[in-house]
Amino acid sequence: MTQLDRLSVYHWLNAWCIKPVGGALVRQEPEYILLALMGSPLKKIMLCSSEKEIFSVEEQVMVQHSVIINNMIEDGSYNHEESKIPLDCVDSKTLKKVIDYCTHHTHHHNDNQEDLEAWDAQFLNVDSNGLYDLLMAANYLEIRNLLDLIYGTIKNMIKGKKIDEIRRIFNIKDHGFTPEEEEQNRKEYPHFY
Amino acid sequence: MKGSLKMTNLLSRIRNSSKKTKTNTNQHRNRKRFKLRNQNAISIPKDLPSPHEEEDEEEENAEEGFKLKSSAPLLTHGVQPLGNLYLNPGSINSRDTGLGNLHTLSDELVLEILGFLDSTDLGVLSTVSKSFYVFTNHEPLWRNLVLENLNGGFQFNGSWKSTYVAASYPSFDISSNALKSFKVRDFYSDYLFQSWLCANLEMKPEWLERDNIVRKRGISVEEFVLNFEEPNKPVLLEGCIDNWDALENWDRDYLMQLSGDVKFAVGPVEMKLGDYFRYSDQVREERPLYLFDPKFAEKVPKLGSEYEVPVYFREDLFGVLGSERPDYRWIIIGPAGSGSSFHVDPNSTSAWNAVIKGSKKWILFPPDVIPPGVHPSPDGAEVASPVSIIEWFMNFYGATKNWKKKPVECVCKAGEVIFVPNGWWHLVINLEESIAITQNYVSRRNLLNVLDFLNRPNASTLVSGTRDRVNLYDKFKNAIEASFPGEIDELARKAEKKIQQKKLSFWDSVSDSNAGAFKFSF
DSSP, X not given: XXXXXXXXXXHHHHTTOOOOOSSSOXXXXXXXXXXXXXXXXXXEEEEEOTTSOEEEEEHHHHHHHBHHHHHHHHTTOOOTTTOOEEOTTSOHHHHHHHHHHHHHHHHTTTSOHHHHHHHHHHHTOSOHHHHHHHHHHHHHHTBHHHHHHHHHHHHHHHTTOOHHHHHHXXXXXXXXXXXXXXXXXXXXXXXXX | OOOOOOOTTTTTSOOOOOOOOSSSGGGGOOOOOOOOOOOSOOOOOSSOOOTTOBOOSOOOOTTTOOOBOTTOBSSGGGEEOHHHHHTSTTOOOHHHHHHGGGGGSOHHHHHHHHTTSOHHHHHHHHTTOHHHHHHHTOHHHHHHHHHHHSTTOOOOOSSHHHHHHHHHOTTSOTTSGGGOOOOOOSEEOHHHHHHHHHHHBOOOGGGXXXXXXXXXXXXXXXXXXXXXITTTOOEEEESTTTTOHHHHHOSHHHHHHHHTTOEEEETTEEEEHHHHHHHHHHOOOXXXXXXXXXXXXXXXXXXXXXXXXXXXXXXXXXXXXXXGSOOOEEEEEEOTTOEEEEEEOGGGOEEEEEEEESEEEEEEEOTTSOOTTOEEOTTSSOEEOOOOHHHHHXXXXXXXXXXXXXXXXXXXXXXXXXXXXXXXXXXXXXXSSEEEEEEEEOOGGGHHHHHHHHTSTTHHHHOOSOSOTTTHHHHHHHHHHHHSTTHHXXXXXXXXXXXXXXXXXXHHHHHHHSTTSOOOOO
């Protein structure tokens, strides 16, 4: 079967992915069904969140994005038959997001810049704590492009804003300055307020 | 009564905090900083004096205390290590309350974010909360802003922040209240505390005690080659630069007179010598900028004329490449505390280092022993040794006491020359302001090693000191063939013979010890 045919079968199957019953929760990607039909494996690896939920991901996808996972695969410490990679610092919700990001960017890397940026913007439309969880996960896994994306977003949250706005955005209730210190700041930097 | 900070038992409790985790993931991390593992609290007097007040006396605890540099400013902004928080039940960490939603991030991540901001943004943030005030005053942030925006053309003004503001806003009055420090209470952060600590610690006397290098005076070149260069062992040579004009002339005033306005290579930038001295006089930081210039003799020919290569190192085969040879000689100037953390010299060369003024502490490990805390990548292209020199001493030096293969250590003083054999790991720290000259070279003894190194498939990343990395192997080999025809083959033959002899004797000894067992013969 040619590459094009596989892709169309993939899309068809995407709408019909089967989830196994019982045992550990495993996300059944359409690739599994595809490979069962095609007989040529798309290598998968298993990632385990801090909540012990197991996610199966294409190896290529993670290796392309995460330096940590790439190193583990390269130096052979990951055994495809048995192992799963425990990620105790990343919860399921965040891990799913990370996997979504990596998968999308691998499969859509030929898309034009605007489309990718639009997708990224939509992707980061999360509640504020979700954003920082994502940052910590991307930092832990060393996913450079996701890190840059998030740093850029946070930088824009700060740039050009006034003090009250920043306090609101980051939910800072107790700024910790004494009344005298706050007074001093207002006097010296009136344009920050 | 001056407020005195008692570092009582503080650092005697800091243990090497390499956390052994079961997961494999941690093996692959580039450790950013070794975290402080502080089991006990540090007693800090409740009434902190104003941060302007300086410690005039040296604080030293009788038993295992650490010496703070005299006039280390009192804990900047009152940052305390995390250990203190855990022993104050009910205490809130103002770090967290002041960061809002960002408090879940580690200190390193918060600082990474701040690293993307310009000076105005940092200024605004410093007034958002006390916590941000502490973070935005982290000196390395301002150091980066200075180095990126002003290159080497800056007049150091006591602190990096002050330097940046003075240069960027010349009409702004530095001495005004604007830069007055705020006092901070209840702020606990290991990273920021240790950052301050490493910037202000002095070398402990016991780190300087061990001096086990072989010292020789007046030996012949043959003796040097036979006993040290050939077997690849370090040695400290005394008296071999006594005739240098540099030894007599070079001091700060002389160099200023000769080249005060010349720009020398300092870390990532180039700076006028005068500006560099202004910086090095005032600075107090963990990794001070180091003047390390490979073109000093081209910039100021007089400097090149006032020293000569000691007689032991005159055979330098990279010389066949003429002006195309990689960087090979450097002038090194730096304040106390500056230096180089663990590394192996490039291109598999050997080196000598002569101290002209001041003194340096050296720690050397042989090629097959990786220093604790150092993690070279498998191809050797990168070394994940993010620990600064002082941090290495604090966390790892003690471990070497129990090792069978102890490192070679010494303090090299003015007039002495140390030989660093190729492949040896070494760490150097200036104990006082120092001026030195160092050269890397290739003699017949390590010619084959160097050729091998340059011929490696990843030469383009590993080879250093030249723009022409990929072709260096060919160029060098051809140049050697031209000047010393047949030399490479001759050396290869000798090396092969040695290996054969070693093999022969090994098998002989094996078969002898198994009398009656079956014997090999070639």
